[in-house]
Amino acid sequence: MKHLKYLLILLIAATFSGCGFYNFTGSTGQIDAKTFQVNFFHNNADLIEPGIDRDFTLALQDLIQNQTNLNLVSNGGDLIYEGEIVDYRITPMTATADQQAAQNRLTIRINVRFTNKKKETDDFEKPFEFYYDFEGRDLPTGSVLNSAIKTIYERITQDIFNESLAKW
Incomplete structure (x- = not known):
């Protein structure tokens, strides 16, 4: 039993030492x-929802700062993220027998232009989109809206990170 414990510790140490430049975010380093x-x-x-442009910009900055050791600058960056929110819509997804929406979907699409001044072959421009479903009786305001936007932005910013830096 004592040898099994040492074998397990050795196996774990070998696993993590073999990771090289890889980190848990998927970025190759x-x-x-x-x-x-x-x-x-x-x-x-x-359809304009006030403040979502600022919230998205900050969410993308925060994600990149938290998952890399890159320094955020206001201009002259080696990596540049820019774009615009091109779609914000609420659509009914299912209906009740009396023709009321039983479930609605908030969808946000963001067009992103990524420029890598160090490696131009990594540059891209593409849309990223995600959605959040909520009860038809709920209005997309207050905590429902905040939860929806948080969920959507977490997914979109992670997709942008994966496309630009993780290279999966």
């Missing part, structure tokens, strides 16, 4: 960049 900037993402959607 082989990025030449030292700085990044996130330009303000304007809300160009037909």
Whole structure:
């Protein structure tokens, strides 16, 4: 039994020492960049929800700062994230027998332009989209809206991070 304990410790140590540059976020750690900037993402959607542009810009900055050792700068960054919110919509998903919405869906789509000044082949422009379903009797305000936007932004910012830095 004593040997099993030492074998297990050795196995765990070997596993983590073999990770090389990999970290738990999926980033390879082989990025030449030292700085990044996130330009303000304007809300160009037909339906305007005040403040979501600022909230998204801050959410993307926070995610990159938390998952990398890159320094946030206001201009001249090695990595540049910019774009706009192009769609914010609420659609009924299911109906009750009396033609009322039983479930609604909030969808947000954000067009992102990523520029890597150190490696231009990594540049891209593409939309990222996610949704949040909520009860038809609930209004997309207050805590329902806050929860929806938080969930949507967590998914979209992680997708942007994976596309630009994780290289899965």
